[in-house]
Amino acid sequence: MKKGYWIAAALTLAFVGFGLTAFQKTLTPYLSFDEATKSKGVVQVMGALDKQSDRYDTGREELSFDLLDPQGRRMPVMYRGIRPGNFKDAISIVAIGRYKEGRIEAEKLLVKCPSKYQGAEVEKAYAAKPSSS
């Protein structure tokens, strides 16, 4: 039986090593806008959507918008794909991608919508619905 345990231990060890390597390789750090402009790999940045900045190019299916951090700094983001459903309602947006030529080219957007409709959310019902989104 000892053999079984030894093989299991060796297997586990090998896998843990493999797992840790993969872990390090796929780690995407959360960066401030400043840090993101200096980085080369895949990063993620979070900010509030500047609601006047978003433009959607239907032909090329390209969404571009600006994120604002709490200090009011601006980070342009470009995303190839259709505008996420609740884009306009987002309380914050996480863009995951690479920084290239002055903007984040996002591979993925996490649109965080309030999932609890309390307090401020009751007010939202006043807002006129945007016509197309």
Added chain:
Amino acid sequence: MFWPGVAAIWGALFAGVASAVTYWRVDRGRRDLLVFARTTYAAFVACVVASAAILMTLLLQHRFDVSYVNSYSSLELPLHFLISTFWAGQEGSFLLWILWGSLIGLFVWRSAKEQEAPVMVVYLATFLGLVAILCKQSPFRLLPPPYPEDGVGLNPLLQDPWMVIHPPVMFIGFASLSVPFSFAIAALWKKRWDGWIARAVPWALLTFLTLGTAILMGGYWAYKTLGWGGYWGWDPVENTSLVPWLFTAALVHGMFLQRARKRHRKVNLLLACTAYATILYGTFLTRSGVLADFSVHSFIDLGITGWLVAILGTFVGLSVVLLAWRWRSIPVESEEESPLLSRSVLFVLGIAVFCVLGGVILLGTSAPLLTRLSGNPSQVQTAFYGKTTSPAGFLLVFLAGLVPFVSWKGESGAGLFRSARRSLIVGAAVVLLAVLLGATRADSLILLFVAGFAADMNLQAVLRKAKNGKLSGAGGYLAHVGVGIMLAGIVISGAYAVSKRATLKVNVPTKVGDATLTFLRVVPGTAQTKQAMEVKVDRPGGRSFYAYPKMYTNSRTGQLMANPSIKSSATMDLYIAPQQYDPGQPETFGRDVRLTKGTTTNIDGTGFTFRDFNADRSAMMRGEKTILVLTDLTITPPDGSKHDVTLKFVFHLDGREAEAQELEIPGVPGSKMRVVQVSPNDGAAVLRLVGISKDPKDEHQAATVESLSVDVTRKPLIALVWGGFYVMMAGGVLAFVKRARDARRAVLGAEAADRVPAESPVAATGPAMPAHTRS
């Protein structure tokens, strides 16, 4: 506070503590207190049931003065969704967990026999921490008056039948995993090394079944509701239920091993503690708000993080200390060396892979927490999980494939090859078929091979058992058949899904892949149905059908909801997910200007200052569907004059178009202005100005055609995922039935194995347990 509810929860805390303390004294020799310990346990159950009943009653009665009721329910919810609001929030779901736990405890005390006192002390402890959380963070808090007449409502995404039953099933799994943990701790404490296994196996199997079912239900819900085309996204919420399930699977295998071989005691004690710890750790991760920035789910920190850490620390600490203290006294049977190719070795390897798989997923999920320690909190890409889980999955399924033809005593390689020949051919046939159908990727072909091999090996074993009339003992094999089928489904539907994105102009047939899609019209919603998009799908060969992906605005929250339409057939799903609907716009003349409160915007010489809104909020609170919003502006035209203007804007919540008053812009003859949009949340309004711009092009917007953007995905053989899962669960149920029956029978025999002192009369007279082989 709503006092009856609060009293019930505090009652549960006191009765629970009293019961635990009394059980402790029973264990110290006061056998006469046993009746009192049981009575107080019954009181604990009664209080928990009462508080759950009170919360449910408050929800059904629409008592919106209760904060929890107000936050999650509303008048319009049909009964089944109203019931499900019980577990829509954190407090209610903790209460549900405790409720199942208290009820399961009634069975545990009966089956624990002479171990009743120590087991119940630990078992109660696992729930008292949660009860204490509810004493602090009560679901019975009241709102200050005036009381709202309607509640905020249930998250529209959760308004789905699958989400009604998903949490209750999941929490049965969470609660029943406390049983093996309690037995393991009691075993360490009392040095009864073998008796606990037989009695804890059914509960571990129950967790395996219920947690597995809940995970799949969650995945299926995501697949048919969220519209991103998959059923699994490696989100922390998903991972923290998958990991305990993997450790439970490891524990179940370890328990079978110990039952059959009377060895590997340390492994099972360790696994029972680890499996329970992963549930606590997952609860901490998802409910403390530590992952708030890393998931699409909003995790709200209720201020119970400290409590969760304390509970986690207590039980992990207890496990580690007890294991370390007893480690050397856990008996290790000296045994003849098992050959490499024996069932024992396969089991040990399988358990190791389960643990490594669970550990790696846990590592990825914890990434934000771990990396925070060394600077920037980071997340792993979902690619991490794909990379690490596929080799582990390969190994697991491969081992599961070998099991049926390898006995405990061991097998020769040649003998195994002879029995496995047919299954190797089946695996190869699966690969060949896949290649003929266009599969090319080597990694997925390897996985398909092992999936076919394992499914067939185990199928042979099931058939052999069935022929001998012993189908009841084929649960494990049947589960493995399901695992093989499921793996094939996961690989094929994942690696060979084809997704295309298209914008469908109304009434214009558009070719997407090999199908032609025509967007026909918007089907308005009714009281029972949601607004949907009618899309005609023409598939090659002249077959056509109508798809109705849903797309609607939630009337309460203004959130846009989109549900895909899925056309399922045996060979593939056609998945049409609506992404964006553009109602089209006639050519408009006018210039839209967004104004924010208190700022002045200059448009070609004329200043617009947006002073304030004047909205009739009380009408809104009364639930009226029409709201008047007055927008106060100060306008300064180029001539230097100053005008205060108020524009009326009537907004309808029932979907009718808003009405806006149109006025001439003071000082600009021939011009017009009106409000087209207000958002009090941002303190912003949009004005449409006509006849003010110097350049006419600024006021011209070209017409757009009505269109619908969709993602169209072909998911081949995804039915195998669900089908394989059913087979796996059927196997699990078979095993559960058999083990539950055995547990009742074997309690007596197992006592003998533990050489219980004579104080327990049942043990002395019990029949010896029949020698047990794994099935």
